[in-house]
Amino acid sequence: MKFAVVVFPGSNCDHDAYYAARHVLGQQAEFVWHKETSLAGADVVMLPGGFSHGDYLRTGAIARFSPIMRAVADAAAAGTPVLGICNGFQILLECGLLPGAMLRNRDLKFHCEIVGVRVERTDTPFTSRCAAGEVLRLPIAHGEGNYYAPPETVAELERAGRVVFRYATAAGEITDAANPNGSVSNIAGICSAARNVVGLMPHPERACQAIVGSGDGLKLFESAVQTLADRGALQEAHR
Amino acid sequence: MKARVFVTLKPSVFDPQGHTIAEALQSLGYQDVADVRQGKYFELDLRVGSRADAERLASEVADRVLANPVIESFRIELGQQ
Numbered sequence: 001m002k003f004a005v006v007v008f009p010g011s012n013c014d015h016d017a018y019y020a021a022r023h024v025l026g027q028q029a030e031f032v033w034h035k036e037t038s039l040a041g042a043d044v045v046m047l048p049g050g051f052s053h054g055d056y057l058r059t060g061a062i063a064r065f066s067p068i069m070r071a072v073a074d075a076a077a078a079g080t081p082v083l084g085i086c087n088g089f090q091i092l093l094e095c096g097l098l099p100g101a102m103l104r105n106r107d108l109k110f111h112c113e114i115v116g117v118r119v120e121r122t123d124t125p126f127t128s129r130c131a132a133g134e135v136l137r138l139p140i141a142h143g144e145g146n147y148y149a150p151p152e153t154v155a156e157l158e159r160a161g162r163v164v165f166r167y168a169t170a171a172g173e174i175t176d177a178a179n180p181n182g183s184v185s186n187i188a189g190i191c192s193a194a195r196n197v198v199g200l201m202p203h204p205e206r207a208c209q210a211i212v213g214s215g216d217g218l219k220l221f222e223s224a225v226q227t228l229a230d231r232g233a234l235q236e237a238h239r
Numbered sequence: 240m241k242a243r244v245f246v247t248l249k250p251s252v253f254d255p256q257g258h259t260i261a262e263a264l265q266s267l268g269y270q271d272v273a274d275v276r277q278g279k280y281f282e283l284d285l286r287v288g289s290r291a292d293a294e295r296l297a298s299e300v301a302d303r304v305l306a307n308p309v310i311e312s313f314r315i316e317l318g319q320q
């Protein structure tokens with residue numbers, strides 16, 4: 001499977017994403033500069049974390065206009081799995097591929113710590129290898145991870161099962177104490193209506209090997225590989 | 240022509256920065272400052288021929304880039320010709 005890691009000026013988790021796909025999972029991976037207009041047949045698209053354009057104006061507000069985002073939108077519409085991590089999630093929100101917006105963390109502090117993230121749905125390309133309700137230990141590193149959407153949007157996300165990850169205690173309880181940034185309903189990640197576009201604030205690509213503190217993030221990448229393998233097998237069966 | 244764009248968080252959105260500033264002011268003794276909301280201010284230098292064109296261009300730029308319509312609203316003030 002070919003993973004495309006989009007690189008914006010200021011992205012700084014692109015190498016971790018590449019490393020996870022290429023060196024931990026042994027898949028093909030390549031960097032795609034934001035000025036390119038083609039994703040060159042990538043099977044999975046990743047928008048990595050960082051501070052694209054210095055977070056000037058608003059996080060992700062300028063990156064959303066990059067030439068590559070046209071190709072990302074087309075890939076998303078075609079059903080390609082697209083994963084936005086942290087700043088990548090913010091970019092997906094700014095360009096409307098996911099609903100809502102990010103506010104400054106409610107305590108105004110930049111949070112850099114490992115948190116509990118409960119998997120709410122396993123029916124996305126990035127969570128198919130997770131168990132429903134399992135709590136992943138993933139690092140967060142953000143100053144603006146306070147997810148906000150108008151009440152009717154949040155209601156729709158809940159109704160449609162589009163809240164994919166929630167901040168939780170190690171025991172899987174959704175509490176205010178477990179919410180590092182004040183995001184509504186402890187939302188840590190969501191998916192599009194078609195479920196192939198997923199955005200989350202925690203960093204799975206920085207938790208793919210036990211030596212870095214947690215290997216729980218690898219499941220998201222394994223899920224993508226599994227999902228695509230299953231699709232390929234399905235296509236073969238229909239030939 | 241100059242245009243000024245004021246971008247503010249929608250009233251329904253909690254503003255942690257404004258809230259923190261209000262608390263800081265109150266702890267400095269300014270009890271009469273009941274609340275603070277923080278926004279953004281932009282000065283645009285527009286190459287247009289009329290106030291109507293300036294209003295149109297500033298609004299488009301504000302709506303598309305300067306403000307995030309999910310959480311912010313904006314208003315425009317035009318300068319002298």
